[in-house]
Amino acid sequence: MRPGRFPGRLLIFAALLWRLPGQWLRRKPAARSVKRVLILHQFLLGDALMATSLLAKARERFPQADIALACPPGQAALYASRPYGVRALPWQPRDFASIRRLFAEPRFDMVYLMGENRLSFLARAIGARWIVGFAAETPAYKNWLLDEQVPYSPQPESWTDTAATLVDGPDPAPFRLDDWPLTAAALPNLPERYVVLHVGASSATRFWPAQSWREVAAAARRGGCVVAWSCGPGEQALLDTIQPQAGDLVWAGSLSLPQLRTALAGAKACVCPDTGIAHLAKTALCPLIMLFGPGDPALFGASRFFAAQRCLAAGPAWFPCRNQRSVHYRPVDWALRCFRKAGGSTDECSNAQCMVAIMPGIVCQALMNLIES
Numbered sequence: 099m100r101p102g103r104f105p106g107r108l109l110i111f112a113a114l115l116w117r118l119p120g121q122w123l124r125r126k127p128a129a130r131s132v133k134r135v136l137i138l139h140q141f142l143l144g145d146a147l148m149a150t151s152l153l154a155k156a157r158e159r160f161p162q163a164d165i166a167l168a169c170p171p172g173q174a175a176l177y178a179s180r181p182y183g184v185r186a187l188p189w190q191p192r193d194f195a196s197i198r199r200l201f202a203e204p205r206f207d208m209v210y211l212m213g214e215n216r217l218s219f220l221a222r223a224i225g226a227r228w229i230v231g232f233a234a235e236t237p238a239y240k241n242w243l244l245d246e247q248v249p250y251s252p253q254p255e256s257w258t259d260t261a262a263t264l265v266d267g268p269d270p271a272p273f274r275l276d277d278w279p280l281t282a283a284a285l286p287n288l289p290e291r292y293v294v295l296h297v298g299a300s301s302a303t304r305f306w307p308a309q310s311w312r313e314v315a316a317a318a319r320r321g322g323c324v325v326a327w328s329c330g331p332g333e334q335a336l337l338d339t340i341q342p343q344a345g346d347l348v349w350a351g352s353l354s355l356p357q358l359r360t361a362l363a364g365a366k367a368c369v370c371p372d373t374g375i376a377h378l379a380k381t382a383l384c385p386l387i388m389l390f391g392p393g394d395p396a397l398f399g400a401s402r403f404f405a406a407q408r409c410l411a412a413g414p415a416w417f418p419c420r421n422q423r424s425v426h427y428r429p430v431d432w433a434l435r436c437f438r439k440a441g442g443s444t445d446e447c448s449n450a451q452c453m454v455a456i457m458p459g460i461v462c463q464a465l466m467n468l469i470e471s
Contacts, residue, residue, distance in 0.1 A: 105194040109201070113223035124245060126228050129266070132207045135165045138221055139212040140190065142300065143355075143374030144398075145426075146173055147381055149212050150181065151262035151403040154270035154277065156210065157182040163207075168200060176355050181278035200224050210264045213426040215240040230264050234428045250425065254432050256401035257425065272405045275363070275383050283357040292347065293318040293465065294362060294384070296370040297336045298329035302440035303392050303450040304371040308339040310458040314369055315346070317462035321469040323366055328358070328375065367468040369461060371453075372398050383407045385468040387461055391452035392420060392436035408468065412461050417452045 135156055139146060146169060156165050167177060168187040177186035187203070189196035201224050209221040211231035221229045222243045233247035241247060251260050262270055295318070297311055315325045327342050331351035342348055353361065355378065362368055363382040370376040370386065372393035379386045383406060388399055390413035400409040420436045423429060438446035 103191050106191055106197040109194070109197060110220055110223040113201070114219060117222055117225065124227060126245065127207045129159060132160045132163050134204060134206045134208075135160055135163050136168060136187075136203075136206040136209045136221070136226070137165070137184075137212065138168045138209055138217050139214060140170055140217070141212055141214070143173060144300075144372075144377045145213065145257070146170075147374065147377035148256075148258040148398070148401075149261040150273065150278070150381060151258050151270055151401075152210065152212065152264055153182045153184050154273065154403070155262040155265040155267065157184070158270050159265050159267055160208075166203070166206075171196070173355070176359065178356065179279040179281050211244075212261065212264075215244060218243040232264070232426070232428065236427050236429075250428060250430055252432075254396040256399065256403075257397050258401035258403050262403065269402060273381070273383075273403055274406065278381055280360050280363055280382070281356040283354070283360045285353075285357055285361055286347075288347075288361065288364060289324040291322055291366055291469075292324040292326050292364075293321075293469070294326045294328055294365045294368040294370075294379075296328040296368065296373075296375045297340065298333040298375070299371040299373040301392070303436070303438060303447050304373060304389070304453060305336065305450070306371060306389055306453050306456060308336075308341075310456065310461075311340050313458040314461050314465060315340075315343075317465055318469070321366075321466055323469060326361070326365070328353075330375075367465055369465060380404045380407050380409065385471075386410065387412055387464050387468070389413055389453065389456050389461070391417075391450055391456065392438070394420070394433050394435050397425065397433055397435070408471075410464050410468075412464060413456045414452060417455065419447075420452060 165184045166187050167184050168189050171188035174186040174188035205225040207227045209226040209229045211217050215231040215235045218229050228245045230246045231244045233249045248264050318325050326347040328349045329336050334350045359378050359382050362379045362384040365384050367385040368379045371389045376388050385408040387410045390411050395411035399411045420434050422435050422437050423433050425433050440447050
């Protein structure tokens, strides 16, 4: 039987009853007095990796502090090499033992919520002295326990750069691979020149037609590169439709995230939908072509923080049904996205024309430019 959230919620509620009487008597700690910092989230992989800028900014702001990142267990192994000296605390709401471990941590001076203000209840329960989150999450009760609310940018900006604004001060220094060392991940033998084509995505509305992938693979081979096909666990059917050729590498969910990051670091380029693996490629400084259909390249493409990495956006600049203006349950006027779903009983988009509209010829030319540079 799958464990439920009730034991963890009961513990949080009991702790809140004890701590809430002092809720409005706190003061923001001076930066020089901050010894312990927690960055708390339950984001999917892509959003979490885009917020690497927040780790960098926290380290710059609090150079001597113990900084912990409380993240989903499946992501924790990525942080084994301690980027920016940050240690990972794996947790998830259905794992009571992992919540207990957060309560067992010494009290944190500052807690930063990447974008999920509902977690402020947990932050207050474990004794956070000051909680910072982004403003205007809906519904409004999620914001009640925040001590400080930071607005999203009123102008188009990568969410990577927005994430860092939770911490006071100027932009952090741009990302370097030395800031997040690659782990010593055992890998299959890799050729000298290869291109990673990652075909999977968190939503079927981001799948690109098989014929388009085949055309890009052919271009990579003409450029003298071996094609490495990649997808997540359970996505083998996507590769079956594409039908990789003899001599191609196939990683059908067979590599761990640290292994895949190391493999991306050695690739000539990666082509990937707007999904978590694209943002993993950014942390490996792998030249990247992102396929944007439902997503907004201004939000999720290139950024100031990852300026050392070449990130090219492919896809229509405008599409009529990319018309929903929201980021992490907050209204953002300039963000044009599509949250419609494909498949299941709530099928709203059975054939994502925004992905079909991405011309493989343009992607092939961009890929050749990356390979030859």
